[in-house]
Amino acid sequence: MMRLVLILLLISLGAVTQAAELTPIVEGEYIGARLQALGFPDSLRKDLRSGLTNKLLVRVTLQEGSRTLMTSNAQIDLQYDLWDERFHTELSVNGTLLNAPELRTVDEVIVWLNDLRLPRLFKSPVGDATLTLQAQVLLNPIERERMERIREWVKDNSSYVPLEGAARGTSSETSANAIFNRIFEQYMAGEDLAAQWRQEVTSVPFGGQRP
Amino acid sequence: MRVLAGWLLWLYLFPIAVFAQVAPERERLVIEDFACRGNEVTSCDFILGHVYLNPGDPVDEEELGNARLRLASLPNFHSVDVYLEKGAARGRVRVVIEVAEADPYTREWLAGTSYRLDDVSQLLSGRLTHQNLFGTGKLLDVVAVAVVPIDGRMRKQYVARVQFVDPHWRGSKRTYAVVGMSGGVNEYDTLDAQRVHVENFGVDFAVGRRIFDFSYVGLYGRYNALVDIEQTSTIADGSIERLRYTDDTYSFSLNYGWNSEDDPYFPTRGSRASLSWTWVSTADDMITDGGFRKTWTTDGNTSWSVQLADLPGAEYRQRIDEHFEFMGGFARPIAGSASGEVRRGRWYVDVGYNPQGHSVRGERRREFGLKAGVRLETRSFGMVDLYVIGSGLLTEGKLP
Numbered sequence: 001m002m003r004l005v006l007i008l009l010l011i012s013l014g015a016v017t018q019a020a021e022l023t024p025i026v027e028g029e030y031i032g033a034r035l036q037a038l039g040f041p042d043s044l045r046k047d048l049r050s051g052l053t054n055k056l057l058v059r060v061t062l063q064e065g066s067r068t069l070m071t072s073n074a075q076i077d078l079q080y081d082l083w084d085e086r087f088h089t090e091l092s093v094n095g096t097l098l099n100a101p102e103l104r105t106v107d108e109v110i111v112w113l114n115d116l117r118l119p120r121l122f123k124s125p126v127g128d129a130t131l132t133l134q135a136q137v138l139l140n141p142i143e144r145e146r147m148e149r150i151r152e153w154v155k156d157n158s159s160y161v162p163l164e165g166a167a168r169g170t171s172s173e174t175s176a177n178a179i180f181n182r183i184f185e186q187y188m189a190g191e192d193l194a195a196q197w198r199q200e201v202t203s204v205p206f207g208g209q210r211p
Numbered sequence: 212m213r214v215l216a217g218w219l220l221w222l223y224l225f226p227i228a229v230f231a232q233v234a235p236e237r238e239r240l241v242i243e244d245f246a247c248r249g250n251e252v253t254s255c256d257f258i259l260g261h262v263y264l265n266p267g268d269p270v271d272e273e274e275l276g277n278a279r280l281r282l283a284s285l286p287n288f289h290s291v292d293v294y295l296e297k298g299a300a301r302g303r304v305r306v307v308i309e310v311a312e313a314d315p316y317t318r319e320w321l322a323g324t325s326y327r328l329d330d331v332s333q334l335l336s337g338r339l340t341h342q343n344l345f346g347t348g349k350l351l352d353v354v355a356v357a358v359v360p361i362d363g364r365m366r367k368q369y370v371a372r373v374q375f376v377d378p379h380w381r382g383s384k385r386t387y388a389v390v391g392m393s394g395g396v397n398e399y400d401t402l403d404a405q406r407v408h409v410e411n412f413g414v415d416f417a418v419g420r421r422i423f424d425f426s427y428v429g430l431y432g433r434y435n436a437l438v439d440i441e442q443t444s445t446i447a448d449g450s451i452e453r454l455r456y457t458d459d460t461y462s463f464s465l466n467y468g469w470n471s472e473d474d475p476y477f478p479t480r481g482s483r484a485s486l487s488w489t490w491v492s493t494a495d496d497m498i499t500d501g502g503f504r505k506t507w508t509t510d511g512n513t514s515w516s517v518q519l520a521d522l523p524g525a526e527y528r529q530r531i532d533e534h535f536e537f538m539g540g541f542a543r544p545i546a547g548s549a550s551g552e553v554r555r556g557r558w559y560v561d562v563g564y565n566p567q568g569h570s571v572r573g574e575r576r577r578e579f580g581l582k583a584g585v586r587l588e589t590r591s592f593g594m595v596d597l598y599v600i601g602s603g604l605l606t607e608g609k610l611p
Contacts, residue, residue, distance in 0.1 A: 046292060046294075047292075049294065050292070050293065050294035050295060051240075051294055051295030051296070051304065052270075052272050052275065052293065052294065052295060053272055081238075082295060082296070082297045082304070083297065083301050140276070142276070142280075146273070146277070149277070150277060150280050150281065150284075153281055153284075154281075154284045
């Protein structure tokens with residue numbers, strides 16, 4: 001009995017501490033990426049059922065040491081069809097549409113996203129090199145120009161402000177404010193894309209040599 | 212024959228190639244109507260006022276995303292979700308804005324013990340603001356301040372103010388209006404042994420406009436229905452002279468200010484300033500008043516500030532604050548507690564200087580002081596500021 005409890009405890013601890021993982025997929029002269037356990041926010045389940053399009057942007061860079069060799073962008077669009085009760089799923093890599101699985105439930109989507117395979121992102125560089133992959137994953141990214149428009153609106157309108165009345169205050173920050181502030185912090189930090197959730201993962205070094 | 216086989220193969224594979232490269236055409240959704248959920252205090256009109264779409268419009272996902280961000284920027288809501296529901300026919304949808312409202316009340320408490328120039332007093336102040344009156348984002352603000360004398364020279368004050376603020380007067384994005392009334396009793400001893408007792412009650416209004424990025428200009432008017440001032444002076448021969456003035460007065464002022472601080476309670480960068488020119492019906496000259504504060508942060512999250520004259524308020528409100536005319540200091544952040552009771556905070560130390568003019572004997576007087584305190588944003592009490600302030604008087608240079 002004690003053993004069972006210990007095993008269950010270890011399993012649950014494992015689930016809690018499971019970190020995001022990025023693994024290179026080397027297929028001949030091509031390098032792809034496998035992203036696992038990204039740890040999406042709890043709100044994703046609700047957003048997926050919204051009937052609106054949820055976008056996941058994955059920027060993968062191939063690096064040799066600190067030098068960036070190549071960058072690939074993968075985008076996933078997911079929209080739940082309220083009538084057909086299934087997801088319209090689009091997966092594109094560098095603008096080229098790839099086959100995406102047929103997904104009917106939110107659970108299926110979460111399982112797919114938590115073991116995402118992006119094949120053939122890069123051609124292996126010539127020569128012998130120790131490479132790493134880095135992935136930046138953004139959920140529902142917002143481009144800078146759009147943030148600028150929102151910022152203008154906030155500047156004109158957000159004078160409700162708690163107590164002290166300064167239009168840019170955050171003194172009684174609500175969770176809605178927190179999301180908003182997180183996005184704006186990224187904007188203020190000069191990011192070209194902001195998102196309410198983002199994750200960065202790096203692979204272990206691997207050899208990607210091509211003769 | 213080979214060419215024909217090639218064509219047949221191409222025709223066979225063509226549809227696959229098309230489906231592999233082109234996404235299926237998505238149904239174009241049209242908005243049938245809107246619905247608000249979770250709004251108990253906030254009106255649906257107020258919420259939908261932030262969504263720039265109408266029934267009959269195609270679903271514009273970017274605009275719905277923008278509306279969500281606009282609503283999320285307001286302190287009225289804990290969370291904002293936007294989703295679609297099936298409408299009466301295929302392709303027609305209801306857009307649902309679901310909000311979880313935040314507590315519309317904000318609270319601020321201030322308690323400060325003062326040991327200045329040999330008099331000891333205790334300041335207690337409370338402020339309650341309803342930030343979403345009628346569910347329309349208007350504010351009702353009530354503030355009360357009590358300064359209770361404990362020892363030494365008299366320093367007593369009991370004042371209260373109620374004000375209604377419309378941040379978007381007549382629907383304007385940049386124009387605000389304030390109507391308020393305030394009154395109280397103020398009694399204090401001057402350094403020249405003069406006791407001043409003032410009773411006052413009046414109503415006021417202000418109309419202003421936010422300009423540029425961080426600035427505002429405003430017109431302010433006040434009618435004091437009661438002004439009762441009594442001055443009691445002890446003359447050199449020991450006799451007592453009493454002067455009393457009772458009247459109603461008017462005043463009008465033009466205000467200009469800006470506020471680029473990043474946070475109203477815990478600023479780490481930016482500045483705020485105010486400048487006003489006031490005409491009072493009982494004074495011959497215009498009265499100029501103002502204040503300035505600049506804040507910046509260095510490595511290690513230490514925030515520094517310098518302040519001149521009064522701490523500038525914002526568009527709608529004056530800050531309750533005990534300070535010196537010239538002040539500078541630093542603040543260090545305090546992390547929130549694990550229980551969530553303390554959300555964030557900081558402790559601070561300021562040094563200050565007040566030129567106190569000359570005594571009746573011609574001595575130059577200067578006040579030097581120190582203020583130290585802690586400011587916390589708490590879950591149960593709102594904003595809490597506790598401080599001690601003390602000062603001493605340096606008297607020198609008796610004039611011939």
